[in-house]
Structure formats: structure tokens, C-alpha cells
Amino acid sequence: MRLLIVNGPNLNLLGTRETDIYGSKTFEDYFVELQFKFSEVELAQFQSNTEGEIIDQLHQAHDGKFDGVILNAGGYTHTSVAIADAVAGIDLPVVEVHISNVMDREEFRHTSYISKYCVGTISGFGLESYLLGIQSFLNDSKDKD
Template structure:
């Protein structure tokens, strides 16, 4: 089963940026750990700081190329109607993830523009938020998310 992990703006700085919030590991290092932990899943990873590029990737992945998308849209989560429209338009289920507990941060981060169009949201577990999302996809029977293997 192919799963795309999609990261938005500033997540290329994990391990460098605000270590007290985001930890001291790069996502690339953690991604290698995820691939080893989920050998039955075919994982792909993409990161961009550009809203239009993220939308293009959602369109590319969202019509059968992948069986699930794990998406940390960063700050675009709270501001981008265009990203929420792209999620609404595609067929592939999307799980929204966040490293930090967005509800323990400034008030603007308490509202997600994309959550209404996602299968679910996971936040506050550090990088383990991605692992929890992968466990969700791994445990689903194919017909539960509208596809056949």
C-alpha cells in the first residue's frame, strides 16, 4: 500500500528550528526509521515551503496514485483555503498531523482550515504523530478507505 507523507513550510528545518517545540531530529532521519518500522507500506516523502507545490502534490497523489496521505501543512493548516479545497477535491484519504499540540499554542493555531476534509487529525505527540497516522492506514482493511489492493 502506497502512502505519501507530505510536509509543508519550515518542516525542512526540523532538528534546527525551535528544538523545544519540534525536537532535535531531522525529518529525513525519522523517515528512515518509519520505513524500517512499516516494511509492508510503500512510503514516499515530499516537503515544500510553497503552497502551490503542495497543492500540485495533493492533486498528483489524490486520484489513485496513493492509498493514503499523511499531511503536516504547517502554518498553511490555519490559513490556506486553497489547500483545504485541494483536500476536499481528491479521492485519497488524508490524515492531518502536527508535531506540536496546536491547541496549547497561540489561538490562531487552534483552527484548522483542512480538518473538515481530512479523515482525522493527530497532534501533540512529536514526530510520533506520523507513526500514529501510519498505524491507522496499516490497520485498515482496504475496503474501509474505498480502494482495493
């Protein structure tokens, strides 16, 4: 199985940004842990602060390189019709993840333009939200066997 993790704006600051919300571990360090834990899965990651680059990455994932996408669109979750359209337009399952519990935060974060087009949403489990996203793909693959 091949999965792509796409991280949106400001997630490059994990480890130093609002550590009371996002923790003190960088995503790069956590990604190494994920690769070790899920050695049977080919994991790739991409991060951008730019909406168009995220859309381009989603389009490229659609070309058969990946079996699914784990998407943390960051603040674009609540603002980007274009990223929602990209998720809707690709023929890949996408799991939306958030590190924080978005429903326990500012009201504008309660709306996701992306959720409607995803197979599921995982929110509020810290960086473990990514692990749960990967596990959801593995569980789904076992169900199909």
C-alpha cells in the first residue's frame, strides 16, 4: 500500500508553533516514527503553505502512484473551495486529519469544505491522528481481502 500525507499551511512549524495545541515534536520526526511503525506501507509526505501547490500534489497523487491520501489542509480546511474541488475530483480515497479538536476551537474552524469528499475525518488526537488515518486505510484493505 502506498499512502501520501499532505500537510497544509503552517504545519511546517510543528514542534515550535503553539506547542500547547500542537505539541513539541516536528512532523519530520514523527514521520520517521510512522515509517518505522508501518514498514509495510510506502509512505510519502508533502507540505506546502501554498494552496495551488497542495492542489497540484493532490492531482499528481491521482496518477496511480498512491492508494490513498491523508490530508491535513490546515487553515485551508475552512476556506478553500479549490482544495475541496481537488479532493472531489481525484479518484482516490482521502482521509481528512487534524491534530487539534477543531470542534473545541474557534467557531470558524467548525466548518470543513473538505469533509464531504473524504471517506472520514480524524480530529483531536494530536499527531496520532495521522497514525489513525494510516490505520483506517489498513483496516479497509483487510476488509476487502
